[in-house]
Amino acid sequence: MNAKTLSLAFLNYALFALLILVFTGFQTSLWMYVMGYFPSPQFWLSILVFWSIYRSPKESLIMAYLISLLVAPFSAIPLKTLLMVHFCLFFLIFFIRHRIYWEGVTFMMFLTFWICLAFPFIHFLMSFILEPSPLHKIEFFDWTLRAILTTLLTPPLFYLYVFIDRMTKKRWPTEARSQAL
Amino acid sequence: MSFFALDMKKLIIGLLIVTFTIIALNTEFSPSRAPFFLKPFAYLAQSIQNAYAHLSSGVEGTFKLYFDLIDIKKQNRQLLKENASLKAQLGALTELQLENQRLNRLLQFQQRSSMQLLAAKVIGRDLIPDHQSITINRGSKDGIKVNMGVITEGGIVGYILRVNNKTATVLLLTDRYSAIDAIVQRSRARGIVRGFTSDTCLLDFLQRSDDVVNGDLIVSSGFDQAFPKGFPIGTVFKVKKSRYGASQEVYLHPIINPFTLEEVFIILNPQQKVAKKDER
Numbered sequence: 001m002n003a004k005t006l007s008l009a010f011l012n013y014a015l016f017a018l019l020i021l022v023f024t025g026f027q028t029s030l031w032m033y034v035m036g037y038f039p040s041p042q043f044w045l046s047i048l049v050f051w052s053i054y055r056s057p058k059e060s061l062i063m064a065y066l067i068s069l070l071v072a073p074f075s076a077i078p079l080k081t082l083l084m085v086h087f088c089l090f091f092l093i094f095f096i097r098h099r100i101y102w103e104g105v106t107f108m109m110f111l112t113f114w115i116c117l118a119f120p121f122i123h124f125l126m127s128f129i130l131e132p133s134p135l136h137k138i139e140f141f142d143w144t145l146r147a148i149l150t151t152l153l154t155p156p157l158f159y160l161y162v163f164i165d166r167m168t169k170k171r172w173p174t175e176a177r178s179q180a181l
Numbered sequence: 182m183s184f185f186a187l188d189m190k191k192l193i194i195g196l197l198i199v200t201f202t203i204i205a206l207n208t209e210f211s212p213s214r215a216p217f218f219l220k221p222f223a224y225l226a227q228s229i230q231n232a233y234a235h236l237s238s239g240v241e242g243t244f245k246l247y248f249d250l251i252d253i254k255k256q257n258r259q260l261l262k263e264n265a266s267l268k269a270q271l272g273a274l275t276e277l278q279l280e281n282q283r284l285n286r287l288l289q290f291q292q293r294s295s296m297q298l299l300a301a302k303v304i305g306r307d308l309i310p311d312h313q314s315i316t317i318n319r320g321s322k323d324g325i326k327v328n329m330g331v332i333t334e335g336g337i338v339g340y341i342l343r344v345n346n347k348t349a350t351v352l353l354l355t356d357r358y359s360a361i362d363a364i365v366q367r368s369r370a371r372g373i374v375r376g377f378t379s380d381t382c383l384l385d386f387l388q389r390s391d392d393v394v395n396g397d398l399i400v401s402s403g404f405d406q407a408f409p410k411g412f413p414i415g416t417v418f419k420v421k422k423s424r425y426g427a428s429q430e431v432y433l434h435p436i437i438n439p440f441t442l443e444e445v446f447i448i449l450n451p452q453q454k455v456a457k458k459d460e461r
Contacts, residue, residue, distance in 0.1 A: 028316070029305040037440045039310070075307045076314035076342060076352055123311060133357045135311055136378060142310050 012168035016051070016063070019164070020044055020070045028074050039142050041149040042116055043157070044071050048086065049112050050161045052093035054172045064090045081126050088122045089115055109154045116147030280443075287444055290334035296409060297449040299323060301331075303442050304348065313356035313379060314339075317445060320347040330407035330448040336436030337361065337414050338445050340407050349447075353439045354414065355379055362405040363414050368392035371402060374414050377432065379439075382415055384431035393420055393431055408448065 023043030031040040044067055051063040064086040072079050093111060101107065120143045127135040165172070287300060305316035319325050321344045331338040331351045339359055342352040352359050356376040363374045363384065370391035377383045384399060397417040403410030415433035422429045 024308060025305075028308050032306050037306070044308075071308055073343070073345075073350075074305070074316075075309045076312040076350065076356060076358065077307075077309050120311065123309070127311075133375075136357065139310055139379075146310075 008168045009170070012164065012170050013062075013066070015164050015168065016047060016161075017066060017070060019160075020047055020067060023047075024071050024074050039145040039149065041153050042119070042146050043150070043153075045089070045116055045119065046108075046112050046150055046154055046157050047161070048089060049093060049108060049115050050158065052090055053097060053108060053111065054161075054165070057094065060090055060094075061087075077123075078131060081123070081130050084126045084130065085119065085122050088126070089118065092118060092122075105155050105158045108158050109151050112154045113147050113151040116150050117143060119143065283444065286334055287446070290446075298332075298446040299325070299449055301349075301445050301447055303445065310379075313353040313359075313376060313439060314342060315351050315353065315439070315442065315445075317349050317351055317447075318347070319447060320345045320349050322346055324449060325349045325447055328407055331445050332408070332412060332448060333437055333442065333445055335413070337401060337408055337412055338437055338439065338442065341447065351445070354382060354435055354437075355439055361408065361414060362402045363399050364402045365391070365393050365417075366398040366400045366411075368397075372431070374399060374433070380434065381418075382433050382435055384417070384433060385428075387429055387431055389422060389427055389429050391429070393417060393429070395420060399433055 020043075027040045027043055031038075048064060048067055052060045055063065065083070068079065068083045068086050072082055075082070093115060096111060096114070120138045120140065124135050124138050164170075299319060301317035301319040303315050304318045307314040317331075325341060325344050327341050327344055329341045331340055337354055339351045339353040339356070340361075341349050343350040354361055354374060354376060355378070359374075359376045361374045362371070364371045365384075365387075368391065370387055370393055372384045372387040372391075375383050375385055384393070387393060395417055399414045399417065401408040401410060401412045401414060413436045415435040417431055417433050419432040420429060421432075
């Protein structure tokens, strides 16, 4: 790997990290000012889904760590729970991806919806296993709304992620490389 | 034929000429009165004129209406714009008025309280809805430390969980990780208030024999060094005693609705009394 490839790869990671911070800040602060406590789309989950589909397992795992570290300061959730939830989601995406896969944005929409819905259940389970004061209930309606909103916002987000990948000349794994658009 | 011999034909012609002349002269002398023989013509003329007048006024009316409509449309658009702008201004003014009232209340509370309070603005909420925390615009550079109590003029909000340089995370009392030492105001029974769901808390470690009923006010005990003694936390809405347990489950609604918070106070010295006014 030469210096240019390395710097492009680093730029790709840096841009996605920046995107996570910008989106999470928007979701926790600006959204609250504009929409109050109305459920917000879960942007960071869409990035996790994108990376888990269009990256190698090693890179996806690195991103799962990176996302956990980046979004933890925006929540009171313990880091261990967040990390475990993200790893479980990462494995779940890989499990689904190896069984069902089609090209294009609709596959990402499909996965984003189910991953957003799976999040509260995995969080509930992890909280029960890892935390001394576990969750008492799942806000299912709230999470369903979040899943719908995130899924609806997936197409523009997908093209943004693809744009970043193209800009940084990121190569996708073979099964996901062809005809993303 | 002599001069006086009458020729009837000539006589009639002569009479007619004289009559018409007299009538004409008469008409000339009183122009305001229309001659009787002109009346039918005048009637016809006025009818036609009226008809034209109606028609022209109708046409004029239609044209005027058309041009008015264009004007009205323009005016309507302009008025709609003005209305929207005024509405926006009114909304902004109402918002300012409400903010002013709120800040006034907070200022009055700060002034009458002997606690050293630091006002802060809520700038964010928790990323994950299963956790109850807010972010405020004060941090370690303002003297904020972990575990400091956070209140509003109505009651307890929570306490500082994490501190950054310019911001801090407040763990709301409804979060399942929060724990505040509390007492039942009426009976002085002591327990720990923990978060349960997003709008309810649980008063733990109360003994079965402790006196607590629905509607009781739960206040801070002051033992946790974060809040002053006697500051409101919530009101009891459900008391559950199992048949064999040594304790009882007490559920309460927090006094403060964490979803409507905009400004809060951080208590810098919790060991002071709540209000100067009470001392007087």
